[in-house]
Amino acid sequence: MPTPVLELADVTVRRGATVLLDQVTWVVREGERWVVLGPNGAGKTTLLQIASAQLFPSSGLVGVLGELMGTVDVFELRPRIGLTSAALADKIPRQELVRDVVVSAAYGVTGRWREQYDDLDHERADDLLREVGVAHLAARTFGTLSEGERKRVQVARALMTDPELLLLDEPAAGLDLGGREDLVSTLSTLAHDPDAPATVLVSHHVEEIPPGFTHALLLKQGRVVAEGPVDEVLTEQQLSATFGMPLTLTHADGRWAARRDVRHR
Numbered sequence: 001m002p003t004p005v006l007e008l009a010d011v012t013v014r015r016g017a018t019v020l021l022d023q024v025t026w027v028v029r030e031g032e033r034w035v036v037l038g039p040n041g042a043g044k045t046t047l048l049q050i051a052s053a054q055l056f057p058s059s060g061l062v063g064v065l066g067e068l069m070g071t072v073d074v075f076e077l078r079p080r081i082g083l084t085s086a087a088l089a090d091k092i093p094r095q096e097l098v099r100d101v102v103v104s105a106a107y108g109v110t111g112r113w114r115e116q117y118d119d120l121d122h123e124r125a126d127d128l129l130r131e132v133g134v135a136h137l138a139a140r141t142f143g144t145l146s147e148g149e150r151k152r153v154q155v156a157r158a159l160m161t162d163p164e165l166l167l168l169d170e171p172a173a174g175l176d177l178g179g180r181e182d183l184v185s186t187l188s189t190l191a192h193d194p195d196a197p198a199t200v201l202v203s204h205h206v207e208e209i210p211p212g213f214t215h216a217l218l219l220k221q222g223r224v225v226a227e228g229p230v231d232e233v234l235t236e237q238q239l240s241a242t243f244g245m246p247l248t249l250t251h252a253d254g255r256w257a258a259r260r261d262v263r264h265r
């Protein structure tokens with residue numbers, strides 16, 4: 001069986017009387033591509049904060065890339081993890097050149113300052129921008145890009161350090177239909193690349209699951225409703241339980257779609 005890159009055992013996160021994550025047990029292994037689905041407030045971002053070594057649980061054990069959280073220097077661990085999130089995107093200066101947005105990830109900074117980058121870093125940044133389909137934007141400033149273009153630049157940035165674990169928090173949020181489809185196709189290409197890192201994608205929508213994703217975790221009110229191979233987890237019954245309404249679910253040409261089941265209205 002492939003090596004685990006992320007292991008959560010009975011992980012609970014509390015803030016005062018509120019339970020954000022409730023005894024979550026989950027293992028992600030090398031080569032796997034996971035989607036984490038759940039309604040607003042389910043705890044998805046909290047789960048990614050744990051997975052990216054940004055947050056310690058109130059109780060339970062977390063293993064990231066073979067290291068037990070609490071016994072390891074998180075500043076050594078974080079560069080081995082690629083992360084995209086709205087919070088990180090907000091930190092990218094709008095006047096920054098796209099190529100520099102990507103290359104500066106190698107140094108763990110946002111905003112090019114006084115770092116010296118070598119030619120190899122620039123070549124790698126250009127390769128990654130090509131991989132996500134925005135090579136032609138390398139010399140533009142980040143602030144001039146469309147939301148969809150920005151999302152793809154963020155994926156390239158997250159891949160710059162050659163991470164062993166890639167975490168994408170709602171990368172399709174705010175995209176129009178074309179932007180979403182472009183991103184889904186980029187992520188699908190990545191999912192099929194055997195050299196790509198183990199990936200976890202957080203989303204609200206089954207329509208955003210890229211073909212090639214292998215596993216799913218359904219989260220509701222901080223609890224795991226179901227987790228495992230995507231075909232076993234994504235059933236009408238389990239999705240309806242997760243989102244708290246009767247849903248019909250279709251799967252065609254590798255893509256999923258869900259809508260309210262009108263027969264139950």
Ligand SMILES: Nc1ncnc2c1ncn2[C@@H]1O[C@H](COP(=O)(O)OP(=O)(O)OP(=O)(O)O)[C@@H](O)[C@H]1O
Pocket residue numbers: 015016018019020038039040041042043044045046047204
């Ligand atoms: N410091 C805090 N104190 C109390 N409750 C909190 C705190 N931080 C987060 N929460 C709550 O924890 C729950 C889970 O938040 P989280 O951001 O992980 O959910 P999410 O699934 O990512 O939601 P969304 O889909 O809306 O982004 C939410 O109900 C949120 O209001």
